[in-house]
Amino acid sequence: MILTYEYRIKPNSNQAQSFEQWLELLRRHWNYALGQRLDWLRRTRCAIDRCNLISEPIGEITEQVNYYTQQSDLKQTKILFPDYKNIYCEVQQMNLQRLDKAWKRWLIPDKKGKRGGRPRFKKAGQLRSFSFSRVNHPKAVIKFSSNCIWTKKWGAIPVVVHRPIPDGFKLKTATIVKKADGYYVCLTAEDDNIPNIIPIENIKSAVGIDVGLKEFLTTSKGETVAVKKIYLTLQNHLARQQRKLARKVKGSKNYDKQQKRIALTHQKIQRHRKDWHYKTAHLLVNNYDFIACEDLNIKGLARTKLAKSILDVAWGNFLIKLEAVAVKRGVWFVKVSPHGTTVNCSSCGHKVPKTLSVRLHECPRCNLTMDRDENAAVNVLNKALQMHGVGLILSACGGLVDGQPVKQETSEKEYVQLSLF
Structure with missing residues (x-):
């Protein structure tokens, strides 16, 4: 298991000036390396026996540019530009590795056939972090103790360790990040032990959640979490x-001061939302052993008229955090297809079409009446339980036995219970 701990650091004026110089030099190196790759791609976009109808560069075609060729040029870079001698070699290598990952994400599609955007040239101030590949290693250039980080070039820098790193975790990498309110160090720690997920036969409580805008989320038991309009509250001030x-x-x-005020406002919004998401995620994980949610196409939903509200509540970020907390605690986290969860009746399965303005689910077949979000959450839970064969006793309406019972008519006018085993 890999965890990342972020701590604030307090460099002095000379150390902060060194950080600024490193970030600027690494930004220039990023732009030069990216220009090399794009120039090679432009020169080799056509076969050697034909020419492009619009334009074709004339000149010798260079060898293919990749991470290894650019890494071997670092010695020549330090000869031509002596300022780069002050930067550790592994920091420059990590900068090139980051570019190489972005380049491959653009050219090579993933398993689903999707590709990332083209890497961009960075303006002044846009490169805001640099990384070290080893921490506390005998050959590492950066060391971390209980309350400071140390390098030969900077000396000791105080670290505000608000949360200790757990025992048994080994530090792997360190990243210095510049934010609106100062500098931070992100330490990546790894442990070979992976939390064991709860066995299926030991699951005692399960819940389905349905996210929305009227309520941030509604559970299959009727519990709700209110929406916090964090960005919408501060948008006029912003x-x-x-x-x-x-x-x-x-x-x-004055331009730089005002720009910093805006950055601090955005940081406040981000931190408020992040804290809210994590508190909600821990609340769910503490109470349930099995959590089911919808696998939503949030990018598609964000193209509607409700885009600002959808992006403000940030369903995608919340589900990522919820999954991370669940895995860390050994709790089941399952995503199911959202198809039919809002329309289908959780009691009899009858389709009840409804517009977004209709907030009540009323089934004409079984006379079930309940909140539409709670009905969708029950459908999500039923799908997840059937998918994984969890041995929980379900009522005919799809809810758990200890939940609120809902009547369903049968040919013999009896109530039945379904078991997945």
């Missing part, structure tokens, strides 16, 4: 700050 920025002279000190 708009005023951005109008002030537009009236400043670009590049002036």
Whole structure:
């Protein structure tokens, strides 16, 4: 299992100036290396026995540019530009590895046939982090103790360790990140022990969740979590700050100060949302052994008129955090197809079409009446339980036996219980 711990660091003025210089030099190196790759791609986009009808560069075709060729050129870079001698070689290599990953994501599709966007040239200030490949290794250039990090070039830098790293975890990499309110170090720790997931026969409680905008989420037991409109609450303040920025002279000190105020506002929104997501995720994991949710196409939903509200609640980020917390705690986390979960009746399976404005599910066949989000959450739970064959006794309406019973009519006017075993 790999975990990342983020701690704030407090460098002095000389150390902070060194960070700024490194980030700027690494940004220039990123742009030069990316330009090499794009130039090689432009020169080799056509076969050697034919030419492009629009334009074709004339000149010698260089060898293929990749990570290994660019890594071997680092010695020549330090000769031509002596400032790069102050940067550790492994930091420059990690910078090239990051570019290589972005390049491959653009050219090579993944298992689903999707590709990432083309890597971009970075403007001044856009490269905001650099990494070390080893920590506390005998040959590592950076060391981490209980309350500081140390390198030969910087000396000791105080670290605010608000949460200790668990015993048994071995530090692997370190990344220095520049944020709106200062510098942080992200330490990646690895442990060979993986939390064992709860055996199917030991699952005692299960829940399905349905995310929405009226309520952030609704569980199959009728519990709800209210929506926090974090961005929508601060958008007017943010708009005023951005109008002030537009009236400043670009590049002036007042422009930079106003730009920092806007960055701090965005950081406040991000941290508030992150804290809310993690608290909600831990609340679910503490109470249930089996959690089921919908595998939503959030990018598609964000193209609708409700895009701002959907992006504000950030369903995708929440589900990622919920899955990470569940895996860490050994709790089942299952995603199911959202097809039919809102329309189908959780009691009899009859399709009841409804528009988004209709908030109540009323089935004409079995006379079931309940909140539409709770009905969808029950359907999500039923799908997940059937998919994995969990041995929980379900009522005919799809809910757990200890939940609220719902009547279903049968030919003999009896109530039945279904068992997946």
